[in-house]
Each structure stands twice: as C-alpha cells, then as structure tokens.
Amino acid sequence: MTNKSLVSINDLSTDELVRLLDLAERFEQNPAQPVLDGRIVATLFFEPSTRTRLSFESAVNRLGGRVIGFSEAASSSVAKGESLKDTILTVANYSDLIVMRHPIEGSARWAAEMSPVPIVNAGDGANQHPTQTMLDLYSIRKTQGTLYNQRVVMVGDLKYGRTVHSLLLAMAQFNASFVFISPKELQMPLELKQFLNERGLRFEEHTELAENIKDADIVYMTRVQRERFSDPMEYERVKNAYVLRRHMLEGTKPNMRVLHPLPRVNEIHVDVDDSPKAYYFTQALNGVFARMAIMTAILGLTDRVK
Amino acid sequence: MKEDKKHLSVSAIQNGTVIDHIPAQNLFKVISILGLDGISNQITFGSNFGSEKMGRKAIVKIADKYFERDEINRIAIVAPNAKLNIIKDYEVVEKMVVEVPKEIRGIVRCMNPKCITNAEGIGTRFEVADKASVTLRCCYCEKITDPDHMEFL
C-alpha cells in the first residue's frame, strides 16, 4: 500500500489488513523504532478529537518522526475561508504524510485525490475512521488469538455508529456471527443486515442487554446519545437499559472481552473497569501500534522495522 | 409494423441518430445529459407513445449527429433500455443499446446532504453498485443513491 492513502477500511484487501496487523504486532513487541526519522507528519484536525490526535502524534513520536498541524479549525486557515483544497495543497509542501479529520463526509477521499502526499483519514463525519477499525481488529485478534469465527455482540447506537458499521464489514471477512443489541429506534441499518444475509452470515437482534452476552467472544459497547432520539421520552426510557455493569459479566465466557471506542459516558459502569474482561483502555493503547504500522506501510518504510 | 408508423410520426431523418425507448418522463433529462439543448443540429422528438414494455416512451431524432459509446452510456441512469438506430441515407446501418457503465461522473447529485459533493460544489462520482436497478454508491461519502431519490445536476 506504499504511497496510497488510507481513506476507507474498504480500501484494504483481507491480505493487506492482516499484514498491517502483523506489522502492528512487531511495533508492540519493540515500540522504539525510529523508522520515521527525518519525516514530517501533518495532523490536520478540522474538528477537535483530542484522543485520536494524541494517538497519532504519539505514534509519530515513537517512530522518531516530527509532527506539525492544528487541532482546531477556528485557529487555522479554514476559519479564514481558505478551502480544504488549498489547505491540503499547501500543507503537502511541508509534510510527507497528512492525517486529517474533517466533519464533512467524503472530504478525505476528495483530499486524497488532490494531494501529492498520502492522506490518512482520521474520521470524515459519520463516514469512515479506518484506523479505529484497525485497532479494533488488532484488539480482537490479540485477545482471541484469531479474527476468525468470532461471536461479536454490538451494543448501543447501531444505527448511526460508524465504528460498528465499519467493524461489521471488516469482521464479515472472517466469518463472524453477530448479535445486535439496541433500542428499536437505533437498530442496525437494513443495508448492513442485507449484506450479512447475502454473505450467509448469522445475526440476531435483541433489545435486552444482560441475557444476550453470555456466549459472546467480544462485547462492543457504544454510546447512546440523547440527540439521536426524535422522542425525548423514549431516550429517558432506554438510557439505563444499555449500561454494562460488573454483575452482568457473571456467566460470560472466560475469553470474552469488552471493547469500547472511547470516550465513554456512562454506558460502561466504572465497576467493570477492574474486571479482567475490561479491555477498552488497552484497546486505546493498541491504537498507537496500529497507527505506527499504517504510517510506516504507507511511507514504504516497512523494511526498516526490526 | 405499428412501431414503424409511430417512428414516421416524428418524421424521418436522412443521416443521424434515433434514440428510442426513452421513458417519457425522462425525455428532457436525456436531452440535457447529451447536451442536445446546446447544439445547432436539427432535432425532433416525440413523447407519450404507448409501449407494451415500458408504459409511455419517447423518441429523439438528431440529424447529422453520431455518438461515442461513452456519451451514450451516460444516459443509462435515466434510460437504461434505450435503443439507438444509426441512420445513413434513410437506412438503419447500425443498432446500439445503452450499457450501464461501472462509474458515473457528474449528472446525478449525491443524496447525502452531508456529502462533500454537496458542500464544496465539487463534481460527483459514483460507482454503480447495482446495474439492474441503477443504484449508485458515492465514491466520496460511500452512501447509496437509489433511483427513487435521484436528483439530476
């Protein structure tokens, strides 16, 4: 994938995906590898996302590269009315790779078509966030030993959650089965359920949390946001129904792990945090290794990795 | 035979192209996509002819004009069953059908209001996700635009 942008998880073949996960694993075993020595990575955050930005910047720093960029559109040229195209073409002069987050869907693909240097999409509105998907896959493979034949339970906002949509599409390549747990108003979109049907992959849909996680390998929690509900009463009715608590983990499989893209609000109770099945903080750490792998591969520096 | 009489009712051309089997409601879209509203050739068209296959259809005849394959395929989204007769000296010398292309540039608006193609005023580009129903997937925001929601630029 040298010099190719990473805009969408769909840009990667199954082989490329697995090779990137292998590379991430090598970085986890040996994180101090200055393969980006002498390189500059620009992080352009047209909307704020502190965690994602810090994760990328940590990855560049671990690789011995330098970071330039901005984290608030208000303080950047965007506020002065400079178009996205102009920003990308300008910053491409100053950097070897651009990491961008932008609220408009499709902006990363457009930037990639325009840019002389590769683009890594760090989120384009509700569309794609491929490095998040990579770190989710890495976390699943690491905790389960394989990506194949996993039973993945997805909980919360399954209608608007791009994280779960991308993860579903990725895990479908590895013969996963799915359980969707959400309020009626936030169910998995029909298009994705049709996709699973076409692939012959099994899924179930439920509205109740505790009783449907017993045979899970992965429980992937997401936030249920008030603003997603047309009826505020409906939100009040369901807001506590999708909160994972420690006692619900009793009777779940020993290999089961709880994942969450973070930040959480209250959907995972803090009493879960010190359970050995809570994996979401390590999952965030895995994001650094996944991003190290992605940037190294895109810049064609894989040969330098020990 | 019946068909032939209907053709005649839109007057024959000596040289040029006849486009038949256009859904009547999409006649003006075909005219606009092929840029026929901006050329000086003689054009005749007729609409609301009965067709057993497709309800009401329209026909366009363009004198002294021949189309490239790529040009013709651009009308696939509005007239996937259109048939072309290439006329030379009043005779049909070649017949062509429209093929739905793999990719469509321009013509259609992405139905996702949050898509960059609607925000920055940049050209649209779609991959044809389903040829039979002409369902499009935006190459930028990756959302589906289906025939029921299709708006033309």
Ligand SMILES: [Zn+2]
């Ligand atoms: Zn779009």
